[in-house]
Amino acid sequence: MEPIETERGDDGGEGPAVVVRLLGPPRVETRGTPPPAPRGRKPWALLALLLTSTGPVPRGRVQELLFPDAEDPQAALRWTLSQVRRAVGDAVRIAGDPLTCEIGEGVRVDVVDLLAGRAPAGWPLTEATLPLLECAEPDVPEFAAWLHGRRHALAQAGARLQRRHRTRNHSPASRSAVRELVRIGEHVMDSGAARDGTGILAGAVRRARELGDDVVLAEALAHYGRGYVHAVASTDPGAAAALREADRLATREGLAEVAALARRELGFVATATGDFPTALRMLESADAAAGERPEQRAGVAHVRGFALIDTGLSEWAVRELDAAVGLAEAADRPRAFTAAVAMRARARLQRGEDEAAAADVAEARGMAADLRWTSMRPWIDVLHGEVLLREGRAAEAEAVLADAHTLAEVLDDACWIALTSRGLAVARARLGNPAAAVTALDGACATLVADADVCCWIELHMRDTLCGITADLDRDAALSQASTLARRAEHTGLAEYAVRAARHRARLGDPDAAADARARALPHDNPALLRA
Structure with missing residues (x-):
């Protein structure tokens, strides 16, 4: 491990007498018998809120974040405070309104060290970037939003602390x-x-x-x-x-x-x-290396399914993703399972298999919530929004996608930002504002062209949507977009979008496009492309 600085406790021994750990799984570490753990997750959440805030916290604010649905939030707060005191004793004294914290002598708290930029004592510097309250988050949306922002800030502070206290000649x-x-x-x-x-x-x-x-x-x-x-x-x-x-x-x-x-x-x-x-060649080589290991085989099947969705081989893509789901489950890899189920939902949506896709999305949403997998949420919410749009529930879809877009921006993930932008444009067009939707989506596409870090299928997915929304507003602009879509589809090998481009041209009155669309669709195994 990296060398870290240590401090002597008041008793002359190495390190502090008590260390309160809130980075990673929360706990109190002592030299003697550890104190009893509090009941539930909210006592740890309350302690984290108070110790990482810049000053005293009004009791009303705590109640809003932790007990928004309690019949008697003041009583709930009092009980939670008793549980905090049970867990930390005199190590951290909490009192008053607003609530204040006083850390006892010989006590160190990892998040306090972190926020002070102080070398840790009694806990390893390599853990400075662990998530706050890992696996101990209360299931309260208001607190979850606060926790996400605080985790992000603490991760940055942890990385700075590690750089600052790294011994140069280690x-x-x-x-x-x-x-x-x-x-x-x-x-x-x-x-x-x-x-x-x-x-x-x-x-x-x-x-x-x-x-x-x-x-x-x-x-x-x-x-x-x-x-x-x-x-x-x-x-x-x-x-x-x-x-x-x-x-x-x-x-x-x-x-x-x-x-x-x-x-x-x-x-x-x-x-x-x-x-x-190249993708198929690399995946064939990966398969050879994976052997009979289910976890590795699941990963290869997942990426192969992802690669196949837009190439005219979507039925094969679903089979690969079926295999990925089964192998991940056999290997007991819940994140791999969730990701494969979500990708299978995308393949089924592309094929017009809306009912099966909705079942996959529901399962992926439940798994991601159980796993508290923040970085996967925007993607699954994009799929959920699409399911709602296909069910004619545009207002609900807009709400889901707006939240997903905000989280995507916080995560600074260009792919999720693009996909949530696309879904919001569709929802808003259906709610009666197609002109604003076109403007927003056109701007997002222009940004994508300049951003080589976004998957190419996402750009084509957005251009396909833009053609559809623009068709009722500006025929010439829609034809231009369809031409760009066709050209990009040919360039990337994502042949399904070439079919979609021809269908757009046909709807816009191009006399040769309908026959072109049918001819292009015939070799594909996607039934959605063959429907009128």
Whole structure:
């Protein structure tokens, strides 16, 4: 682990007598018998709220955040305060209105150290970027919104603290320390702080290089590359180079699982850039490395299904995603299961299988909520919004997509921002404001063209939608958009959008387009393309 500074407690021993831990799973660590844990999650939430606020917190504000539906919020707060005191004793004294905290002598609190920019004592510096209240979040939407913002700020503060207190001439990290950094980086990413998480993963790569251990370097490179292309920039050359290096090292060192991971993510990058032949070639190679490991096979099947959806082979895509769902369940990988179910919903929506897609979306929403998977929520909400639109519930869809768009902007995820923008445009057009929808969507498409970090299918999905909305407002503009859609579809190999472009032209009165659309649709296995 990284060298950290320590302080002596008042008793002369190393470290503080009591450490209150709120980063990661909350707990109180002492040299003797630990105090009893509080009942429920809200006592920890209350303690976190008070300790991370910049000053005293009015009791009314606490009640709004933690007890919005309580019949007697004052009584609920009093009981929760008693549970906090039960858990921390005299280590943290809470009183007054507004509520104030006083930290006892010989006590350290990880979040207080973090916010003060102070080197930790009694807890490891490598855990400075763990999520606040990990796995202990109360199920209260008002508090969840506060917690998401606070986690993001604390992750940034944790990364700064690690940089500031890193010893310049440190000895190389151990293999276990590098792997711990990888684990922490992925935790931070899952909490929604993608750039902070990938920064930690990049640090793991640097330390692995210093260590001179090609095994752990291959692992760190593969996880860094995967995290970056999924959460920051789908086509980033540096992340792709990291994945290629991971594949080379893993192949040389006989690390089949790492090779399978790197190759499947290179398949994802190729799909994102519209290079379908390379994607299939990389995924075939990943399959060979995966062997009989269900977790790796699930990942390969998922990416292959994703790659196939828009190429005229959507039935094959659904079969691959069926396999991914089953393999992830067999491997007991709930996040992989949730992601595969969500992607299968997208494939089914593309095929017009709305009822099956709605069932997938409902399952994915439930799983993501149980997992508290913040970074996946905008994507699943996009799919939920589409289901609502197809059911004729445009106002409900607009509300879902507006919330998803806000979260996508907080997460700073270009793909989710684009997709939520597209869904909002459709909802608002159906609610009677197509002109504003066209303006917003046209601007988003223009931004996408300049942003090489967005998956190419998303651009085509947006242009397809723009053609449909524009058709009733400006025929010439719609024909121009259809021409652009067709050209981009040919360039990327996403042939389904070439069919859709021809159908747009036919609806706009192009005499040759209807026959062209039918001829293009015939080789496809998507029934939605053959419907009038």
